[in-house]
Amino acid sequence: MANSDSTIRIWAALSVVVVLLSSSAGPVWGQVPRAPWVAGLYAQGGFIVAHSPRVRHLVRAHPTGLELNLQRQTTGQAPWHAWYGYPKIGVALVYYDYHNPVLGKSYGASFYLNKTYWRTTRQELNFRLGTGLGWFTQGFSQELNHKNTLVSSHLNAMLQARVEYDRALSRQVGLLVGVGLNHFSNGATAKPNLGINIPTVVLGLNFHQQRPFRPLDVPPLPEPTDIGRNFLNLSTSLGLKRLNEIDQQIYLVNSVSIVAGRRLDRKSNLLLGLEGFYDRSLRAEQRDTARQDAPLVDVKKAGVFLGHELLFGRLALVTHLGVYVYNPYKSNNFYYERVGLKYHFTNRLFGAVDLKVHRGAADVLEWKAGIKL
Secondary structure, three states, X not given: OHHHHHHHHHHHHHHHHHHHHHHOOOOOOOOOOOOOEEEEEEEEEEOOOOOXXXXXXXXXXXXXXEEEEEXXXXXXXXXXXXXXXXXXXXXXXXXXXXXOOOOOEEEEEEEEEEEEEEEOOOEEEEEEEEEEEEEEOOXXXXXXXOOOOOOOOOEEEEEEEEEEEEEEOOOOEEEEEEEEEEEEEOOOOOOOOOOEEEEEEEEEEEEEOOOOOOOOOOOOOOOOOOOOOEEEEEEEEEEEEEOOOOOOOEEEEEEEEEEEEEEOOOOEEEEEEEEEEEEHHXXXXXXXXXXXXXXXXXXXXXXXXXXXXEEEOOEEEXXXXXXXXXXOOOOOOOEEEEEEEXXXXXXXXXXXXXXXXXXXXEEEEEEEEEEEO
């Protein structure tokens, strides 16, 4: 009952804020401020996907949550704004109560892009994609909380995808209805790490500083000068990994890569790469399972991959699909995937955070640094 009272108080406070903001002096309907803001407060309800028999005991309750977010409408001040149809850039604070003492509660913060696919003067249909960090009050403990096979660590990465429909209730207030998918995982930095997938229904209110939106009246910018050009990336990475829930030692995982790329158009780079991996947890795993008189097989691996970068100015969404060409110790499938974010600090130097995956299961979270030639 306390949770219900808290929710009612929050919604009441939001209603007061909306009334005050709506009655204050603001832009006239249709007038375009330079970079208008959208603030929102949403309630959420959903369920946990039982993606493994090891988590069925944890999916009986239905999580509920609240989200507070702030979005800024892009207006055309950077070239990629127009290329992607003027998306919103936002940050969100997210709270979930799992109504299960094994999982407890979680608190998260995410950064996201919100792209509009259909817009009229009073309605919007958007798709939102974001990533951030989540903190769980209950992690895995062999002694105190051994049933929590979903999240072993308190700190986890968070991914969010959502379809949203916003309908104007007044000049500045909109009713939002949406459906989304939320994922939490620690990237195998701790075990067990089956991860949580939560489909949700979202209902809330948005306050629009300006509606409807019209972009700035600026002349079209020229195409990027490097379209059709080839480039070379050299990089190295560092990851941390645990072998299982019993062995609490942290092992280093390293990789090096050489990647040939080509700028296809305003939004995309195509990549072809060769990389090598050294996962020290595999050596520990091998020592635990091999016979004492058996020789140890090389745990180093090499792979080739085909990749793509979706470009947002200096930021890129990276996806790879690779195949191992050198893999003496068969600890996994013959192929791997990678998804990550890459940022160019200069025209030459870049950093990235990648999640390497084997058949949908996180293998390691990589922190990468490199140079573009």
